Amino acid sequence: MILNTTHSDKEHKSLIEDLVGRSFTLFEAIRLKGIGSKRMIIGEVSPNMKSYLNKIADINYANIELRKNGILIFINKGLQNFTWAIPYYQLVMYKTNGISIHAQGKFIHFKNTKTFKENKPFFQKMLDEKIKSDEQYNFQFA
Secondary structure, eight states, rough: OEESSOOOHHHHHHHHHHHOOOOOOOOHHTTTTTTTTOOEEEEEEGHHHHHOOOSSSOOEEEEEEEEESSSEEEEEEEEEEEEEEEEEEGGGGSSSEEEEEEEEEEEEEEOOSSHHHHHHHHHHHHHHHHHHHTTTTTTOOO
């Protein structure tokens, strides 16, 4: 679900909390050594997300925040901010030339730049949180 979060809205906040959970407390964020990524350059997006990017040849940026049950991807388009809420059970990541995040029939690809390389520990942390979330629903097959 992608929401326009340029202005704060109580309804958007409750929708996000229902989908990906509350944000981590200060002590949990310190224990995890941070819950946000540095901003990264968007290389490519799916056709149904092109409307959330700058139309002209500007560089598009986004960053990611970890939540208890998912992630939030914050996309900046000029003076507008959009938030893509992805629960862990829908999250799929591919390591290509950079990293590609897929969910809900959409994808976003981050370029392999210096800031992407600085975010490698963050992506490992995100993968660990996804694994923890998936273990709750670990089914045993006979």
